[in-house]
Amino acid sequence: MLDDIHNHWKRAEAVRIKCLGLPTLDMDNVCFHLEEKSRGKIIYRHINILILYRGRNYDPQNRPVIPLMLWKPYAPIYPKLVKNIADGLRFEETKEMRNRGLHSPAFMKLTRNGVYVNVVARVREAFETEEVIRLDCTHVGTSDCKRISAKLRDLAPCVPILFEDEQIILWRGKRDQERNSDISDANEKSSGQSLSDRLLVDSVAWKSHCC
Numbered sequence: 001m002l003d004d005i006h007n008h009w010k011r012a013e014a015v016r017i018k019c020l021g022l023p024t025l026d027m028d029n030v031c032f033h034l035e036e037k038s039r040g041k042i043i044y045r046h047i048n049i050l051i052l053y054r055g056r057n058y059d060p061q062n063r064p065v066i067p068l069m070l071w072k073p074y075a076p077i078y079p080k081l082v083k084n085i086a087d088g089l090r091f092e093e094t095k096e097m098r099n100r101g102l103h104s105p106a107f108m109k110l111t112r113n114g115v116y117v118n119v120v121a122r123v124r125e126a127f128e129t130e131e132v133i134r135l136d137c138t139h140v141g142t143s144d145c146k147r148i149s150a151k152l153r154d155l156a157p158c159v160p161i162l163f164e165d166e167q168i169i170l171w172r173g174k175r176d177q178e179r180n181s182d183i184s185d186a187n188e189k190s191s192g193q194s195l196s197d198r199l200l201v202d203s204v205a206w207k208s209h210c211c
Helices: 002-009 022-038 091-103 119-126 142-155 175-210
Strands: 014-018 041-046 049-053 132-136 159-164 167-171
Touching (some): 002 014, 022 041, 022 049, 091 132, 091 159, 119 142, 142 159
Antiparallel strands (some): 041 049, 159 167
């Protein structure tokens, strides 16, 4: 792709790129890597359409040399995406969550090579009211389903708990406990600061009294 971009830049100052499928989940990441690796600049962005500008002083003779990939590298081994027992739940609770997700109506239907720009925002909104949601990924493909789940796990964030018949079941996680722990930590910090302030004031008053 980088080689094609530089070949287009020989004849035109800018190249138009249309993104489809999995990369559209995180367009910020796509723009960052395109600018970093091609040394160009994104001058227009609308949904999944990008225009990449080569720069005013671009010289085709000094273009970076991109080595050809003579063989396909081995696929990396990632940790298991869906655990038998979700973190923070017991086995019975995990099973109940999976059944609830399978029998609930589909929150969204994703198509193959579609545009997923608004998926992350909609999943976050759904988790404000729902605990478990189901994404219908019929005809998307098993590998793409796993990649979509991995992206949503990091961006939403959420916990994938099941893949079955190209259906993705997502759990929002124990957010109430996290909020309560954050509030308790903030209260402890404020109480510790107030106690230290009181000790400082008392020590200053004692020193002034001694003097």
